[in-house]
Every structure is written in structure tokens, then in C-alpha cells.
Amino acid sequence: MKLPMSWLSDYTDMEGITPKEYADKLTMSGSKVEGVENLGADIDKVVVGRVLTCEMHPDSDHLHVCTVDVGGTEPIQIVCGAPNVAAGQKVPVALNGAALPGGIKIKKGKLRGVVSNGMICSHEELGIDASRLGYEPEYGILVLPEDAEIGSDVKKLFGLDENVVEFEITSNRPDCFSIIGLARETAATFKRPFRLPEVSINETGGDINDMLSVEILDKDKCKRYNARIVKNVKIGPSPKWMRERLEACGVRAINNIVDITNYVLLEYGQPMHAFDIRDIAGGKITIRRAGGGEEIKTLDGQDRKLTNDDLVIADESGAIAIAGVMGGFDSEIKPDTTTVVFESAMFEPSTVRLTAQRVGLRTEASSRYEKGLDYHNTVPAIERACQLAELLGCGENVSGMIDAMGNVEGETKIAFRPEKINAFLGTDVSTEEMVRILTALEVSVDTDAMTLTPPSFRPDLQAEADIAEEIARFYGYDVIPTSLLRGETTAGVKTPEQLMADTLSGVLTAQGMYEIYTYTFQSPAILDKLNIPEGSELRNYVKIANPLGEDTSMMRTTIAGSMLEILSRNYNYRNKSARLFELGRVYRPNPNGAGELPDEPQILMLGMYGGVDFYDIKGVCEEIFERLHIKNAEFEPVSDDPVYHPGRAARIMIGGRAAGIIGEVHPAVLRNFEIGTKAYMGEIDFGAMFAAAEQSVKYVPLTKFPAVTRDFSIVTDKSTPVAQIEKVMKKAGGRLLTHLELSDVYTGEQIPDGKKSVMYKAEFKATDRSLTGEEADNLHAKIVKALGAQLGAELR
Amino acid sequence: MKEKLEQIKSAAEAEFKSAADPGALENIRIKYMGKKGELTAVLKGMGKLSKEERPVVGALANEIRQKLEGEIEERKSALMAELEKKRLSEEVIDVTMPGRRRAEGKLHPLTQVMDEIKRIFMGMGFSIAEGPEVEYDYYNFEALNIPKNHPARDTQDTFYIEDNIVLRTQTSPIQVRVMEKTRPPIRIIAPGKVYRSDTVDATHSPVFHQIEGLVVDKDVTMADLKGTLELFVRSLYGEKTRARFRPHHFPFTEPSAEMDISCWSCGGKGCGVCKGEGWIEVLGCGMVHPKVLENCGIDPEVYSGFAFGIGLERIAMGKYDINDLRLFFENDLRFLSQF
Known part of the structure; x- marks a missing residue:
């Protein structure tokens, strides 16, 4: 909302308030100022002058040498190249040292040997839009009207000596989308008087009821409809002062009647509409719902199809306006319009909002209606419009006003409890001060019944908390004291899951892993890039109904795609290696179907490339399990996951249940993601880790008895996983086998085809005695026997 | 001899x-x-x-x-x-040659800032709460005093899954879930991802992070709100930081405010960072709206409370002087390794 400060002065006293102070104070009382623009800030030392003489330049065929009266003691000489310059004209003169828009500075100098003490300006050079002038300027310099005062600043002439304040108005304050509303806030902020415009109109006879009738058919959607008629209208430009105010608010001047409707909209915040009475067929307006499929061509020339939920203003032949949104093309004001019907109405907010959304039109009118307007404001606004029509001399007011009522809400009453308000705010504001603030805001205070009745233009004031905010705003948010929380103390705690996530972050960063953050929605096409087959569970996803685009329409069911995208980006940014992780969520549709929230399990996603292989990513997992005291994790070969290499991937089993996967990324998937090197990933279910992590760790006494070591060098089938060998060895070794370390795996010479040699170093230890060499030998033999019996392995 | x-x-x-x-x-x-x-x-x-x-x-x-x-x-x-x-x-060696390091990884800058904020509030007795990202319309809007067709819904362009299920546009629904389950005194912060249908540019992202805060107890006042948040920003930005509360509007708080802090770059004199204003907006806050308390089964005549919402990216961008929000989600190691 733009507010010219000079307009404000019509309704409150602005004496001695600088724009900066104004902006600061209003911001702190709740009307946030985005900025203050001085319209003529870039124009300086440009005055009205009269061209006294105009001769051709002795040395040029297009330059003129002029003497110009600029209000000083002596006229000044200026060389001017414009074709239309002539003696007798009043013109804008940039004096020596003047500034013009675009950072241009004017200095005296010589043009082809003749001294020039300034420049006569065109409207373009002054940066003034032709519509601000109210007349079509000639080509060349700008010729000013005869009544312009010689020597005066041209900024004044064009209304550029104006500060325009731009406000950010919150949606709960529709009343502040108006000059009057902001003037009321201003007056309350500076504790100065506030006055409404004095409106009176001369009715010149006739009776509106003989010319027009209005009927509201949907009384819930249309709360009130006022109409007045102005006859003998002469369409023309509106006066300079009105055009300047409209322009300052960012509204283009069009003609006197349209300008009046826009002026009242800005001033009162009440949207107005003007019809040509010739276009109201049958002389009767009805406010009704549109028939399904009914069409209307709006003012902007577009055909719009309406639904039964849209409200229209209609005559006998059909819709002539979409209520609260935009007027119809056919009933607009035309150059030969002689009788105008002004409309000032109140429509139900959500109806206007939904219609504006449906037809894709957000207008000055609709944006106000949808926030909720005051049905008490329609009459003052329409009377103001008629007063202005009279004032501008553009027509005569027909006697009488049509006032059709719909269903309106009654007024709100709120209990006034000053002590409760103080307790809520933590303040000590006197009741007198509260009454003063509320009265300035036009809340009526009944100090006997201790009740408050908010004004009808403040639909946001519903309850005590709303009143507390009004008190706080004008008492001053900055004056409210500060205190710290009292009462029962609470311990700030994290849940065990949150604590485990912290631990995980610590292990992972210590392993050289960098944390990443990725988007949780993706393109469904990413499932194709991951080679996920049709019918896979991963293709059953939560779909965004209104995504930004198809490529962000799927809530991810796996983080693998996100990780591959980031690995690819780093690879293609030529980062030599990367070790990354994300603890993120995936989204799985609720098995109970529609209407239920999806499951959002957390997954730990690992990814790496560059100087690493499978055993690096496996090592990271092992470190995690070690740190979290997960004892029952195992890795089993898996060959059927489409994302991973069929011979270099393992399913992570925790307590016998699948809890994730790690492996080398399948070359086809790497190609799909444009990664030109081997990459490794892991996905582990956070919940499964949490369930398996041992929360309480107990100390195992250190034994003082020495360990005995024995080496195992065995030959098994090449396909036997070492995990299986270890399982057999541990079972056979029992408690006394305290440590087992794989020292070498070998295939090649001296080893038969299809076999491999595996070497282990084993450590045997008892807690209560020194083991003898004989005991260790027996254990060794027992283990070898078990390996032979269960795996067909032999000693080498 | x-x-x-x-x-x-x-x-x-x-x-x-x-x-x-x-x-x-x-x-x-x-x-x-x-x-x-x-x-x-x-x-x-x-x-x-x-x-x-x-x-x-x-x-x-x-x-x-x-x-x-x-x-x-x-x-x-x-x-x-x-x-x-x-x-x-x-055996003399050149001790000025670089050391052999065991490379550690790093946490994402957003996590680092989030952790710092968590630490500050946990010190004040706040616990950490969480909630679903795919959320019922009821928790995201209705229970927070934003009925259907409320104009405030316009400013939060919402991704819908179904008619009554959305991607949460704010972390405030966690407030409601906590209040439904817990009796006062309540002191929580709730960090998490939120979603709004903004196209990506240097200052917008359809996915970003908020940290919600909520206090509900007997006799909680607006002065407590001011004191708690001032303590927070002084802990985060330094003792000299000044805070300013401006009236604002949120449907779920009344009175509502936006908090500005004195510019971390110029200290309040006005510079390029604060666009000459001397103040930088950091969060929205207010006293929990009595209707929201009622919706959660808490009697507003007995209890009161305050709530606040912090934009994590905004805080991190200010703290690290980052001018493009997209960097957080690109995860370029040259970026991640700087923090």
C-alpha cells in the first residue's frame, strides 16, 4: 500500500514529522514501512522560466539562443536545440548546477562559441510520464501551462515534492488498505487528532428508484449493495491534484469517473464500480450466483467462464460484472457515457477469494474484499464518490440511494479486564491509558459494564488477546519489560533417538564423511535411472498433487537417487574424491490407503568415490556398529539389487532381519548418473540400528593371564564367504577363542582351481588361568576338524 | 715389575x-x-x-x-x-613441511547452526520435539487458527498430497501435536524441513528448515517472550546484540511480533548487509492464540504461552556470509569443507 504523505494531512496533523521519524514510528506501532520514496529526489534546481527572446544561433542551423526569465534579477542566456522553442513560452529550466533523473548534472558552458547558462527540458528529461501532465506534450521541450509561476520549483508543479510511504499491510488489517485507515493509525501513533472527510452532496432531483432497482438473491454472499446515479455526465480528464495523487499511489489516471472510483478505493478502502446505465438491460440489477457455464467478457477483454459458486452482478440479459473481482467489458464507462451508476457493495470474503483464484484475476478490489470489508463503509464511500463527481463538475446527482441489505453479522462485545491484560503482557499499563488507546482506535469502551465494542471496520478484534495486542502496540512493544521464564523448571533433553543421531554424526565425521542435505522430493524418472523394476515397492510413492513440476512430484522412497546426484555433481565439479552421508527421511505410503499419513522412516545414506573400494564403505559400517554397540550385525552377499553390482554388494542383517544394503554401484546406474568412476553406497535403516544398539554397556574384566596364538592356514572352496568360515571357527573355539583376525586370502599358484587359501591368526585366552600350549593345540585341532566337517576345508 | x-x-x-x-x-x-x-x-x-x-x-x-x-x-x-x-x-627434517592428517569429515553448515541453536535452548530447559513432514491440513492450518479460505493460506503456497494432507508449510504443527499430548509446563523447540511452492533462486527454496519454539505454562507473559528471545540472540550473535520487537500478524499468535536484531555487520549504524536500516529481521513470534490453546485442550484462562519460528537458512546465511541459498543443497565439497 502506497501512501502520499500530503494526502495524509487531510485527515490528521502531520506538522513537524519527518519521513524518517514517520516510518520508524509507524513500523513500531504495527504498520510496517517498507520504504519512503521522495518522488522528485533526483531533480534539483529546475524552475519555471519564460522564454523572452529566441534567435537562431549564428553558427548552427538548428540551435536557438534564448534569453529566459527565471525569476532572478537578470534573464539568463540559454542555447536550446529543440525545434518547438519560441518566445513567450513558459518552460522548465535546469539552472547551472541542476540535477536531472539518471544522474545528469547541468553546468554552464559554451555551445559553438555561445554561452549557455542551463538547459530547457523536455518531459522525458524530467522523467515525467505524459499521463501526469493531463495533456499531450509537443515533440521537443515541455511547454508549461500559462499559470505556472516563474522562478518556482517545477517539482511542485508536477506534484513531485511528495514523499510516498510504502507499507506492508498484514492480512488481518483490511482497514489499513486505505488512506483513512492509515491516517487513523497515524493519529493514534502520534497521539494527534483524526478527522474523516466532510461529505455532503447536492441532490438535483429525480428519483433513483424510477431509474434502477436492485435485488440481492444470495444474501449470504452479498452483504450489502448500494447504488447512486450521476446524470448529465461529461467524461474528460480529472483535475491535476487527483491525477497526481493517483499516480503517487501507482494508479494510472484514465478519466474523471474511473478516477473517482479509484480515488475512493484508495481513500476509503472500499472498491467502487461505475456502470453506464445504458448497459443495464431492464433497469434492474440482481446479485446472484452465476449459472453453470455462464460466461462474461471482463474489462480486460478476456472471456471468462463462471461456475455456480461465483457471484455476479447481472441485468436481465446476463452478467455485467464478476462481484468483487472485475467489471464487464460491455458495461464500462465510454467517452459518450452520460448517466453513471456507482456501485459500492460488500461481498463475502471467501467467495471473492475463490472466484478470483478460479478465474485467475487478482485485482485491487478482490484483494481487499477477500480480507473482509466493513458493510458500514459502503455508504460513506458512495457518497464520497458522488461528492467528488459534483466537485469535479462532471455530473449531477440524482436524488436517492439504493440500499439493499444481505445477511450481516452483529457487533462483537469483549469483556474489558485491564488487570488480565497487564498480567498477559507483563506490563503495568493504567486503565486510563488503555481507554485512551482504545478510544483512539474507535473501540467503544463501556467503563461501567467493563465491556468493549470494536468498530465494524476491525473484524480482527474478536477476543481479549486481540485487545491486548492493541494496547501493546500503542503502549510500545519496545517498552514492555523483559523477563526470564519462571515457574516449574524443566530439563532440556533429547530423546534417545536424537542422542543416537548425534553419536552417528560423530562416528561418521571421524571416518572422514561429510554431511549433505538433499531435497526430499524428486522426479519419478529417478527410479528409472536407478533401474528400479516395475512393480517394486519403491515405485509406490507419495505423490504431490500440485508440484512445481513433474520433476519434483515424488516424495522419495529411497535416498540412493539423491546421493547419486550429489556424487555425480561432485564428480563433475572435478572433486577427486568424496565421502558423504545423509541421515534423511524416506516416505512410504500408508498401507491403510488414502487419508492416512505416510510412514517417514529415517535412513542413513552413505556414498563415496575416489581411492576407495567396497571394504572402505564396509569399514565405515563396522565402525558405526562398533560405536553403537550393535553386536548382531552381519553382511550377506546379495546379487539381485538393481542399484548395486551383483557380485559386490551385501545385505546388512541386524538380528537376522534385513536392515540395509552396501555395495559398489552398478555400472549401468553409474552411467545413468554420469559418474565416470566406481562409486560405493550404503543404506541403513536408522530404526533398526536404534533397536539393536545396546544402551547399557558393561565392563568385561581384563585378564592377567597371557594369550596363546595359533595360525590357521586352510584351503576352502573359493565361493565360501569368510563370514561362514569365521562362524564355524568361533563356534568350535568357544569362549576361549577371544580374537580372530583374517591375515590373508590367496588364490593362484599352488592352490587348486576353484579353491582359495585363507589365513587366520587366532588368540586363545582364559580368564582364570594360563592356557597351556597343549590346550591351544587341542583347540586348533578342534577348529580344523569342524572346518573340515562343515565346509570341507583342509589344512594347507 | x-x-x-x-x-x-x-x-x-x-x-x-x-x-x-x-x-x-x-x-x-x-x-x-x-x-x-x-x-x-x-x-x-x-x-x-x-x-x-x-x-x-x-x-x-x-x-x-x-x-x-x-x-x-x-x-x-x-x-x-x-x-x-x-x-x-x-636426522634433521624439515618441520615446516605439512603434517600427515587423518582426514575428518564435517557436519553440514545447517546442522552446525542448528546444533548451536539447540544448545542454547536446551540450556534454558527446552527439549527437542519432532513431527511428520507430510502432515494433516488440520495440524498445519486449522488447529493453528487458519481455517480453509483464510487469506493467510495464500502467503504459504502449499503442496498438497490429498485434500486433507499437505507437506507442512511450517514447523508449527509440531506445537499442536506436543500440546495435545503433553500437559504444561511445556518448553520445546522443534526443528525440521518445511515446504512451500516457491521456485528456486538465491533466496528461495521449496524445501527449507525452521525451528519452532513453544512455551506454555501458568503466568507466561509477553515480557517472558521478549526476555527469552533476547537471551537467545545474545547467545547466538554476541552480548552486544540488541533486539527489537515489531508488531506483526500471525493467525496462531496474538499479540504477534517480528524480531529484528541490530545488524551483525555494522552493529546498527546501517550498511549494505542491513540495507541501511541497521536492523535485520530474524524471526516471527507471539503469544499463543487462545483459540490454538483451546484447540489443543488447554484452558487459556489458566495457561498462556509464547511461540516463535526461526528460519534456519536465513540465520546460517547471515552467520557465514553466504549469499546464495542454493549452495546449501548443492553439497559441493568445496563448499562443505569450509565450515
């Missing part, structure tokens, strides 16, 4: 002194005092001496032997020390 011993002694001493290394020294020792050494030979020949001479010569020989042994040891230590000194001087 005596003369012979004295001769051996001075000859041996002369040789010890000229020995260049411990090996040579050992050879000399053997030469004189080994099994076939000269001094040993003298001692062996003592049998030929008279009864009277024997103890005298014996004593002298032993004295000389001990003396020589001491001298050898002394000489040996000196030689060893010299050798070590030489070796050390040869």
Missing part, C-alpha cells in the same frame, strides 16, 4: 685417548685386559714373584686395572655421546 706395570698403564691410556670409536676402544681393551691381554699376562706372571713382592704388585696391578676400566667406560660414554650427536644432526 712395577716399572712394567706403569709402562703398560701409560701405553694403554695413550691408546684409549686416541681410539676413534667404541669398536676401536673395545679392541684396545682386549689388547690390554682381555684373556690374552698385556695386563692380564702380568697378573698371570705374578706367581714367579717372591712372597713379599706379590701383595704389593698385586695391589698395584688391580689398582691400575680398575683405573683403566674406569677410563675406558668414560671414554666409551664420550664416544657414544659424540656418535649420537652426529646421528641426530644427520
